[in-house]
Amino acid sequence: MLDLLANFTPFSDQNQSPRNMYQCQMGKQTMGTPVHSFPYRADNKLYKIHTGQAPIVHSKLFKNFLMDEYPNGSNAILAVISYTGYDMEDSVIINRASFERGFGHGSVYKTINIDLKDIMSDETVERYQFANHRPPSKRKQGEEPNKLLYNNLSNDGFPYVGSWVQSGDPIYCIIDSLTGNDKVGRHKEKEAACIQAVKLFGSRNNNDVVEKASITLRFNRNPVIGDKFSSRHGQKGVVSMFWPQEDMPFTESGIYPDIIINPHAFPSRMTIGMLVESMAAKAGALLGTFQDGTPFQFHESGSQLAIDYFGEQLQAAGYSYYGSEPIYSGSSGCLMEADLYIGVVYYQRLRHMVLDKFQSRSLGPLNAITRQPVKGRKRGGGIRLGEMERDSLLSHGISFCLRDRLLHCSDAFLAHICIRCGDLVSTTTEPITSVTEGKETPLRTFCRNPKCKESQYINENQDSPSIEPIILPYIYWYLTNELQAMHISLTLKF
């Protein structure tokens, strides 16, 4: 309760306590204003929101720590309505016009460090330098002096500040002054990035040779469907739709909400503090003042309740005492006949973004041993269809789907089996001996298991009739082979 992080939540004394704890977790995941010294910093990763605002409702501690200078959200007009169905299950509808005005816009800054010593295994770093042209002595015949090797890089081997790089574009160039060869570093990420800053560091020997450099890249991260937003009361949700403003509900004075959330977010979670914040900020916005949301300022048995205190302010400004308002449907224009709650709530943009998390694959890399798809988003892997998923497919009786997932989309393999002895390992392929002409020798398959009486049926010029092709998971075939190596024979019966 005494902590700064806990004091981000206004009226936290009116919330159910787990919600305050959730907010303490989420307060650390906001895309906010981490520092004001962006030009001087070279952090691996920094998140920044571009349209931060000071919250209308804040606590005393919030003020003492000068958090106004470090906004981590914006004051959003919030309507609590079940509207269109796109606000089910904690998803939030965002007003498209608000988004276009800058609501929730932000960026990610990533800095890459380049050290000649790391890149070049050679000890004599002096040989290498950042440049975008060959040294005069190594110029090829007819090559113009100072001809740029890479068009998007400047003469010094670095990209222009403010330019954009796409995936695979060169972002730095190193020249070997001895051989004239160049080594180029490329933009590895799939997302386009803007060159925010290029910094050069001198060498330790105090000469002018640049040995190290850092490049700060800026990635545009304006909200997209699937990004996460949260109020300061543990009420998080995912953007489901940017709804056109003309179809959003509006009040009598013509105010459209920035965000719509579902009323079902409240009964079970009991975040009364959020409702009080909504009223308080609404009154604050109308009266042009900041509001004090420090917990334990109002008490149930006290002389004045928070509801009455802010209710009177709202009434004085000509609004409904309890913060509800008549709202008109955006699509029909008719009055919505319900007591609808609309106010101002400070909303935080959280830094979990779909762009970092989505995973998709049709064909892709396989594990060399098992021939099953590799795991991991970075490597373009698949998502595991685990035992529980398998169970649910089984219980639905959709065996073709199961076979598709577990065999054809995984490690389907065409093996040959001897139906006489049931052996998978002894089937083999060899060239047909009697045919010698032609470029490609025809092949035949047969069983070479000595226990199989196959040998007496062998016709050296054709496939053995007891060999059948069979589609198996490769890992099964692999297991039979491994077991065979330990003198355990695994056979199939027909």
Ligand SMILES: [Zn+2]
């Ligand atoms: Zn056999």
